[in-house]
Amino acid sequence: MTREDIESGSQDMVIDEGKPEGGERMQGNAAPEGFNVNYLKVYYGKLFPHADMFKWMSYGNDGKHPACDQSYFGRREFSFTLDNDIYLRFQSFNSASELENSIKEKCPFKIDIGPVYSVDPAKRHAYAQSGDNVFAPVERELIFDIDITDYDDVRYCCSGADVCLDCWPLMTVAIKVIDASLKDDFGFNHILWVYSGRRGVHCWVCDGKARRLTNEQRASIAEYFRVYKGNENSHKKVSLSDPLHPFLGRSYTEVLKDFFESKLLLSQKLFSTEERYEKILEMIPDESITSELRGKWQDNKRSSISKEDTNVVRWEQLKRILQSGKHKAQGPQMCVKEIVFSFTYPRLDMEVSKHMNHLLKAPFCVHPKTGRVCVPIDPNCCEEFDPTSVPTLSKLLEEMNTGSLRADIDNEWDRTSLGKSVRFFRSSFLQPLLKACKEEIENSYNAKLQHSKNSLNW
């Protein structure tokens, strides 16, 4: 989430006038369960993986190779949200220890990561005055933000900031659809999915090609992913072509159809009340079909023979009528798919992805409202991810205190349930990424060397 950069005096100390996530202000004395400032201090002191974050953000430039750009890490923007909603933008650091010390010292409630700029953000004023706009983002991961509150019109178990195991699978489905497309369609390899700490997921695409995308290109990918269009005023928010684009077709047959029919239908009881089934009937343009169905369902009519769940029965009835071919118009034919897409297809926050300078919360932060750590999610087994059992700050500290006193464990986090997450982060994401970065740096160096050799021919 971006905020206004209001500067007072020469320091970048900003009193945040916007609302923090969820729209609730943090009260200094009413620490929610699982989160408090002292715990956070210990967390940053012992558990937060500072070195890994530094390695990641360096993208291989912290090495000794002559082609490494020593200024690279220092041009990355970080922002800290402190206690009492004090907000510091354009923080930058020149080494791992600078980053670590600043975090330990300031103990930010939230750390956001911004883009890599053309020059050190701390020096931006000097360049802005030259009028040529040379202070500009040059690299930034391709990012996505999926928040379950955007699905509030299709989940009945929770609303607002709450999440439970009945509605969380919507996030799982979103991960599967987007992850597959990023890899198969766009050819990206270095993708990190992270739990946002409360009610959603973030995605960081870190390939060099992704980091160098322009705003227009980012917007085009976000639009490629967009299907759901509309607000409370429009009845039909999904309009599909026949045939579907292969990306949508694959998403439907491999993920969405099955999820809708075997999970969501039942967990959300989509046809169980008149209010709920009317919402679905609204999506069918043909009056004769909707009145026929209404006739079957009104007054809680039920086939006395069937032992099957009402929702399943009614969905089958709806499908049978729409797909019967009785009504030749194209509308009813695609309706079944449109209904499935309306409920299950990923809903992205477009603005987050479109602009290079958009800030996003760093992984391994602790969510102030829930106390939960923003841990990575493995897209290959994301169905197993349970947001209700993600380690909280207080749990981790407890584990640290009572954990084994083995001397051979180098890292504190290994004593705790955070260990699994850090190890996953390293092996599945960071190591392959750094290997690829090293290759990229070496290759481009060799190419330049070759080129200059050639150009020396008289």
Next chain:
Amino acid sequence: MEIVGSRRKALHYDAVSTIPLYRSAPALEVRLEDFELFAMDRLRVLKGISDALSRGKKPEEMQQVERDLWKANMKHPEASEVVNKDIISHFVLRLAYCRTEDLRKWFLSMETALFRYRFMSESVEAQRALMAEFDLPYKAVSNAEFESTKDKLWQVARSVVPPLSTADTVFYKVPFEEVPELVAGRRVFVHKGHAYVARNQVVSLVATQFRSHLSKALILTNRKWISTIREQESDRLAPIVEALCTSYLGPDYSEPRELGDISIKEIDQIAQSSFPLCMRHLFEKLREDHHLKHGGRMQFGLFLKGIGLKLDDALAFWKAEFSQKVGAERFDKEYAYSIRHNYGREGKRTDYTPYSCQKIISSSPGAGDHHGCPYRHFSEENLRAALGKMRLNNRAVEDVMDKVRSRHYQLACTLTFEAIHGTSCDAGINHPNQYFTDSQKYLQSK
């Protein structure tokens, strides 16, 4: 480009591909006559495209329209000169159409459309060469790869609106970052970082580049025109260039066709059956008021000359009306001369050839005037009444009013023609005398 007198020296020009890109004015010498004639031929092509587009012709049809127009107008007796004519005519029109925002906009749209249709008619190799010229070095998908992906490619083609033709088997493999609009609209199959762009879609990319280059060039041409050319060429090229934009390009009806002479007795009858609304109105007012002001006299008088009214008959006709108002003597003294004057002139003096629709539409009738184009100059109420008098049914009136609202006055007149005669007029109405001739031809063929 050098403009010379009648002596001509053809220079060798290396064409990189079949469609010139008009990147810079070539080193050619042009005869003064060719300067104007080439430009007018090209202008016919551009205007033809403009007309066809506003008649709602579909893109597939437009390709054929362009081919026909090009064949009809851009030929040259010496085959080697065809390319030169193409290039020269483009650059002359650039001079003519760089001078105002509206002219630039129109020229840009038509030249881009022309380029687009020509590109689509080219062979795959020629297209690739052109794409390379625009820094769009896309590789065509190999046969093997096409076979393995064609189902997906056709699925995408059928999923977009409007659907792409699945007959097109030429696809280009492009890094997805280079075609953000196509990716955003899910109009391409994307796989492992590449977008598979259909030939028609590549046309859009190429056309966009062409347009952007030409747009910048027009601005520069305008600057040069204002700063140097206009003055340097004030008595040679400037008048030609300035006249090009407003020229009417069809037959000028200065030599009336042999449809048989029209006699005064017949005028009432043929006015009912074959006059376009503008002339019916003038005729009606003349009969009513026994007078017309200057604008009306010119517009109607020249029209009558064009339909074949001989000078003596014309004099008798006008005298019969005017003398009822101003008396025979005053008619002879003040009005007869100018009628003779209109008939006496020969050659291509545009002032004395019957006015085209373009000219009539752009006139500004004031109080007491009845000339101009009713579709433009009448109030909605009056126009509806006039159309009603011509016995158009409600549906036809609505269609006409629709065209009027979108300022397609000539199309409105064409629809009127079609409604009255019960036949279609594909060429559209560009000249009142054309309306008359077409009407008479149709009626006599029945």
